[in-house]
Amino acid sequence: MSFSLGHSRLEALLESAQLLHSSLNLQDLLSHLLRSVMGRLLVTKAFIAVSEDGHMRLAQVRGLPKLKIGDAYHESEVRENGIRIILPVGDENSPVGFLGISQPIQKDADSDELEFLRALLGLAAGGIENAKAHSKANKLNEELDQKIQELKTLLDLVRGLTSSLEPDEVAQLLMLTLSGRWMVRKYALIAWKSGHPPVLRFKGMNPDLLAEFSSYKNTIEDLPDSMKVTDLPESSLKNLLMEESAEVLFPIKAGDRTTGGIVAIGGRPGNLSYSESDLDFGTGLVAQAAVAFENAWHVREAIERKKVEQELALAATIQENLFPSSLPKLPNYEFSARNRPARQCGGDYYDILPVGGVGSEGTFLVCVADVSGKGLPASL
Structure with a gap:
């Protein structure tokens, strides 16, 4: 100077x-x-x-x-x-x-x-x-605060998901978390598993358009974990999402093609765009929800199996009571019988019934029957 x-x-x-x-x-x-x-x-x-x-x-x-x-x-x-x-x-x-x-x-x-x-x-x-x-x-601190908040949100979601044993509860918790995070007014969730009714969650979108997922369900496994709808390859799924003004898509992936789903999110207020950090955050939440969906469906299947087992056990008890508790002692004959079905119930039956005369000198009918088939249908 x-x-x-x-x-x-x-x-x-x-x-x-x-x-x-x-x-x-x-x-x-x-x-x-x-x-x-x-x-x-x-x-x-x-x-x-x-x-x-x-x-x-x-x-x-x-x-x-x-x-x-x-x-x-x-x-x-x-x-x-x-x-x-x-x-x-x-x-x-x-x-x-x-x-x-x-x-x-x-x-x-x-x-x-x-x-x-x-x-x-x-x-x-x-x-x-x-x-x-x-x-x-300051920017780094803001990003750190955002990551901490996202981690807290993820932990809260995981706690909620671990206590949710119904697929509908999982869907509700996931969409409330995502929509609250980004303040969106339009979203859709469809999750499916072979042998179970699909799980649907909508707000501001037409459920009839996306509920027919048979046209695009086989393409979910080939998509990345998150992407903007405009970047999707030309397909019926992209056309449906564009029609509903969806902006980002998160596929719900499982170990096989019998299980899957999608989460579609609409635009944010003020025309704010979705950053890579937003997509990573959504991917983490949807991945946790995918596990929770699988667990909920497995629990439902276990409950159904338990119900069937209880019904079969009751049917087996009823069938066991239909067999004679003891066999009559007849001169010149010795009878011994036991029924052991391949499954809990079976189509086999035996009995010795008096049809005439009095006492052991009368006439008896020896019945041994076998219905074709196995299990509960045969027993009925």
């Missing part, structure tokens, strides 16, 4: 430096810097471009209606729009940005003013770097 700046310029420089380094908000810092320069030199057009992820982009724009904040910085373009002086912010070989101004209204910028600007921009470079680092740290 040269002392040729003069006492008044040094005071202004120190005052600006204090203000620039007192803020960690990048936009506030850049806005103050631009106002200071424009007010001092009385210019009507100015911009500041800042390096962002290796690309120089416009961060502040004044009096340049054709240029927008966020646009890529091109020197030729800003000069075409009336910018006459462009100075680097920081080191000339690796600047953190550029400041550009139009021709001053009253007079040309002399060497002293340009020296003042260079000194000011040199001081501002450190403040900009600090603000960018602070902004990056």
Whole structure:
């Protein structure tokens, strides 16, 4: 910094430096810097471009209606729009940005003013770097907080799913979690397993369109774990989802093609898009729900088997009581019998029945019968 700046310029420089380094908000810092320069030199057009992820982009724009904040910085373009002086912010070989101004209204910028600007921009470079680092740290903290919240949501869902023994309860819990997370008003869930009625959960979508899943159920296993509907290959499923304004799709996958399903989610409020992080989060929830669906269906099958076993046991008891508790003792004959069905019930029967006479001297009918077949049908 040269002392040729003069006492008044040094005071202004120190005052600006204090203000620039007192803020960690990048936009506030850049806005103050631009106002200071424009007010001092009385210019009507100015911009500041800042390096962002290796690309120089416009961060502040004044009096340049054709240029927008966020646009890529091109020197030729800003000069075409009336910018006459462009100075680097920081080191000339690796600047953190550029400041550009139009021709001053009253007079040309002399060497002293340009020296003042260079000194000011040199001081501002450190403040900009600090603000960018602070902004990056805040962004990382926000992402970390979001991941922590997603993990808590996942854990809460897992706790709920482990206590849900009905497929409908699993579907309700999953869709409440997803719709609450993204504040969506349209969604659909269809889950199926061979031998079970399909599980359907809808809001804002026509259930009749997606409930006929036979046309697309065989394609679910070939899809990735999550994807945007617009990226789906041309198919009947894509046409149905597009018709219902669905934006993202999460297939419900199991170990074989007898079990599967889909979760379709509509748009978010404010036209917010779904990020890769959102898709990863949804994939994790749907994967947990897929396991819960399988468990619920297995529990239902176990309950059904238990009911059948109880009914068979009752039928076996009834059939056992139909057999004679003892066989009559007849002269010149010795009878012994036992029924042991291949299954709990069978189609075999035996009995010795008196048909005439009195006592052991009477006439008896020996009955041995076998119905074709096995199990409960034969016993009936």
